[in-house]
Amino acid sequence: MQFCAILRDSFREAMDGFVIYVMLVLSLLFLGLIASLSFEPAPASRVIPDVLLQRFVLFLPESGASQIIGTIPGVRYEPSAIETEGSHVRFRLKVQGTPGRNGEADAFRKATAAWKKPPGKTVKLSAPSTTSRPKLGDKPLSEFELAEPIAVTTEEAAAVTPPMMTAFLENQFAVHFGINGAQVTPVDQTTPAGEYLFDVHLPRATASRGWPQSLGLFFGGVEVGEVGLGQTIYILEDQIVNGIGAGISLMIAVVITAFFIPNLVRKGSLDLIIAKPIGRVRLLLYKYLGGLTFIFLLSAVNFGGTWVILGLRSGHWDPRFLLAIPMLTFTFALLYAVSTLVAVFTRSAIAAIILTLGFAFVLYLIGQAKSLADQMRAMPEAPFHWPDSAYTISDTGNTILPRYKDLDKLMSLVTAEGTLTPIEMRFMTVTKEFPSWGEAVGLSLAYIAVMLACACWRFRNRDG
Amino acid sequence: MPVVSTSNLCKNYGRIAALRGVSVTVEAGTIYGLLGQNGAGKSTLVKILLGIVKKSNGEANLLGAPAGTTAIRNRVGYLPEDHLFPGYHSARSLLDFYGRLYGLSRAERRGRADEALDVVGLRKRMDSKIRTYSKGMKQRLGIAQAFFHNPDVIFLDEPTDGVDPVGRKEIRDLLQRLKSEGCTIFVNSHLLGEVELISDRVAILNQGQIVREGTVADLTRQTNRYTIRLADGQAFPTEDVRALGFPVTAHNPFHDVEIPEGKTIDPVLHLLQRERLSLRHLVETKQTLEDVFVQMVESGEPGTDRRQGKTAPLPTAKRAE
Incomplete structure (x- = not known):
């Protein structure tokens, strides 16, 4: 008391x-x-192609658990039939991996196999002294660690299955958008070598952390810009x-x-x-x-x-x-x-x-x-x-x-x-x-x- | 068991000795008055008993426990001199706050606070902020907070300070009422008249030492002195009275006759009768507490110039203006 x-x-x-x-x-x-x-969420028809094009070249090895960032060369993403229903987004995704030489696996298979592996050797790159991202610019970067292209054996690439591909893509949506629970389903359709088709459902996508939003002040009276x-x-x-x-x-x-x-x-x-x-x-x-x-x-x-x-x-x-x-x-x-x-x-x-x-x-x-x-x-x-x-x-x-x-x-x-x-x-x-x-x-x-x-x-x- | 007992209590503030071997005992259900000049050590004595100040030496007990025991303070009320209540409280909220510290229940806090504020005449203003109160109102609040939790003993340091004469009378009545309900009251004051009116026992503290202690009657005992006045136009037989062995002091139209040890006033009265003188005034003189106090404390208060109880004359130039 x-x-x-x-x-x-x-x-x-x-x-x-x-x-x-x-x-x-x-x-x-x-x-x-x-x-x-x-x-105001930016339209999915613009966000999905931009993000896929710009951001999906980066991935986190060890199935997304790594501290080091890896890169994916030679993979193209083409979304189509983008539909928005509330905050949910659905679209069809065509992934094209550059075919390997001498019968090697295509780039997408390699990327999926590399994503599963630990980063291995890393390189230290000089990084820009400023950046537009918040918190990145308040301290100049001295070095930036990046995984060297992760060596994938032919056997490892060949062992990649469709469920591994869908898991890789679902993890990419989690890594770049912060969407946990993305549903990526392989489309049962014959495609040329190195080409893969998926149906993608992103629940609550436009409300996810990484989704760009048009920000307004005073109930939209003042337009601030478009930021995640x-x-x-x-x-x-x-x-x-x-x-x-x-x-x-x-x-x-x-x-x-x-x-x-x-x-x-x-x-x-x-x-x-x-x-x-x-x-x-x-x-x-x-x-x-x-x-x-x-x-x-x-x-x-x-x-x-x-x-x-x-x-x-x-x-x-x-x-x-x-x-x-x-x-x-x-x-x-x-x-x-x-x-x-x-x-x-x-x-x-x-x-x-x-x-x-x-x-x-x-x-x-x-x-x-x-x-x-x-x-x-x-x-x-x-x-x-x-x-x-x-x-x-x-x-x-x-x-x-x-x-x-x-x-x-x-x-x-x-x-x-x-x-x-x-x-x-x-x-x-x-x-x-x-x-x-x-x-x-x-x-x-x-x-x-x-x-x-x-x-x-x-x-x-x-x-x- | 005495409510308060100290034995050879000493307190030094650096090189200054505030208390020098003070021994007092206060019995339950009495009003005890502690007199002394400013700086005599009255407040220090109370503060030691309450644990506010640490003793340097000696013994001090309150309600049977060593002075300063926290739990004992549940049974104690205290009004310090120069108290400063937080201005952001109202009288009611302050008593509610203190009541919580005393561990009173919600109902007890509310009931006793209202009653206490009613007794000290603050009920109408009990919801106003204390910062809006006059000095007298704050003093009344101080008294209310000292007794509202039904303590066994209350220490009041200059309780009538800043209170008007009517208020003083009310406070005196309140203290008598509390005493009649079994509460022991310890009053520090330099207002001798107040203390004389209410105290059962009185102690005079001078420069950290008890110089007199006893009942008021003890201290103001008869002085064996009579004041006499005769009818207009009649001369007092000063020399005849002196011849009988009674010293006489004249201050017209009165004459003070001192009665030596073992004698009575009767021989003087017989003399006046024989001389056919008409008596108009005959009063046995008693000492007031003030007389006793001034007698015991014939010096300026500590830290001030010594003046032997006299006021220094005003500067001549000022008087001329």
């Missing part, structure tokens, strides 16, 4: 200021803006909501909650509460949890609202994005531990705000410096390099300080997994390094524990 009492009190305190109302109004405006987004549904949602969720939105939320939450502890330990206020039957350590920890509950509720409104509205507007419902709610709360827990420690020692909300934001800024700088250092290390041919001490400082800082930026990176990865197609994910993961959850969360947890322990010790042993 005491915990609930402190939580309610903290909530009441937070709701007392005008800042929270400004924040809620901004949140509502933002959610209104999201609600005004319109998603998953990419659009990824940009909105990762860059706008979890990037800019979360940053602003964190800063405002730091300011609002920075007053909680100083108000508690203020002369005249502390005596009243300490005289109640609640221990000091418990009181401080409950107050701390009260601050976390505040940001939890705030992020639940923002992230949950965005998720629901985006789901309603786009038909895309992936719950992984909701992990951003505990993630932001956890990030805030780190900052609020600093704020609590400073507040207990100084009794000053201003000092708590300045030092907490300063701490966050230092962590951000260290994270950025580490990313830059990693990039420069990966480009030995670059004309300019930092002095060795700069690398040491950025590496050491990143090792010993909480992984504030790592948590952000990990959340990006989770968001991407819920929105991007497997092939887009591959592009993303080869261009970025992702830390481990254990390190990122563990180190931050350790910092939180140490700072709270210091704050509790001080609060417990002080007079008044």
Whole structure:
């Protein structure tokens, strides 16, 4: 009951200021803006030929499970009789594999056999420094791993059966569109050598992650352009909501909650509460949890609202994005531990705000410096390099300080997994390094524990 | 078992000794007044008992448990001096919050809060934000939050501070009522008249030490002094009275006659009768608590200039203006 009492009190305190109302109004405006987004699927008659032509040259070996991307030379795809029924798309697909020399298997059989195999040797190619894909452009590529044309024996190619071909094609639709459950059926019809006919049924194809959508703002009043549904949602969720939105939320939450502890330990206020039957350590920890509950509720409104509205507007419902709610709360827990420690020692909300934001800024700088250092290390041919001490400082800082930026990176990865197609994910993961959850969360947890322990010790042993 | 007992209690703030060997005992169902100047150590004593401040030395027990025991605070009410209630609460929501900390049920919280606020005269404003309250209203709220959970003992630090005379009377009546219901009340105050009116026992704390302790009657005992006035135009036989062995002090038209140990006023009255003098005023003088207090604490409050109980004269230039 005491915990609930402190939580309610903290909530009441937070709701007392005008800042929270400004924040809620901004949140509502933002959610209104999201609600005004319109998603119009591009016509299947255009998308299917384009995608088949442009994207199906790439595949993921090991039946789609590989981390390396392979290429398919010599295969042509010709869709016909494309029909759309709601979000379902049906068409006939003619696949032409260039016939092999000297009686070897055609290119499509080879491609199917290669798709089944592990990637084998890989080549490292120089990659473009920029790209139009989201998240790919924020870090120049140093190298891009690609499977060398996977060697397929005559026997392996000859062993390819129609069910293997359909499985390969179904996997391609999953890899490039994010359509799980594509139904590819061989057509029982005599065809020339190297030519194959399939009937394809793509359920909920136009609502799939990789399907291009014409994006409009203000209920279609402003045309934004045509982007894959998953990419659009990824940009909105990762860059706008979890990037800019979360940053602003964190800063405002730091300011609002920075007053909680100083108000508690203020002369005249502390005596009243300490005289109640609640221990000091418990009181401080409950107050701390009260601050976390505040940001939890705030992020639940923002992230949950965005998720629901985006789901309603786009038909895309992936719950992984909701992990951003505990993630932001956890990030805030780190900052609020600093704020609590400073507040207990100084009794000053201003000092708590300045030092907490300063701490966050230092962590951000260290994270950025580490990313830059990693990039420069990966480009030995670059004309300019930092002095060795700069690398040491950025590496050491990143090792010993909480992984504030790592948590952000990990959340990006989770968001991407819920929105991007497997092939887009591959592009993303080869261009970025992702830390481990254990390190990122563990180190931050350790910092939180140490700072709270210091704050509790001080609060417990002080007079008044 | 005493509600409060301290023995040789000491508290040092750095090099400053706030309490120097304080020993007090407060019995259940009484009102105990602790008098002292600002900075004498009154608040420190209470804060040690409640665990707000840590003692440096000595013993302190509250309701049979060592001072500062968290669970015991369920049975304690406290109104600190210079209290600061969170302005975002209303009186009702504040008592609801405190009631939750005391572990009261929803029905108990609601019932007792309404009743307590009614008793202190805040019922009509109990849903207004505390930041809109006057100082007196905040003081009334402070008293309500100190007793609404039916504690066994209440510590009140300057309870009538900022309260108008009518309000003070109401508070005094309330304290008497609480006492009659078995509650023990510990009052810290420098308003001597207030304490004198309600306290069963009184202690005077001076510079961290108890200098007098006892019932109000003990402390304001008779001084064996009579004030006499004769009819207009009659001269008081000062020398004759002195000749009888009674010291006399004149402050016209009255004369104070001191009664030496073992004597009574009767010889003086016989003398006046013999001289055919007409008596118009004869009162046995008693000490007030203020007299006792000023006698015991003849110095400026700690941290201020020592003035021996006198006010420094105003600057001449100002008076001339």
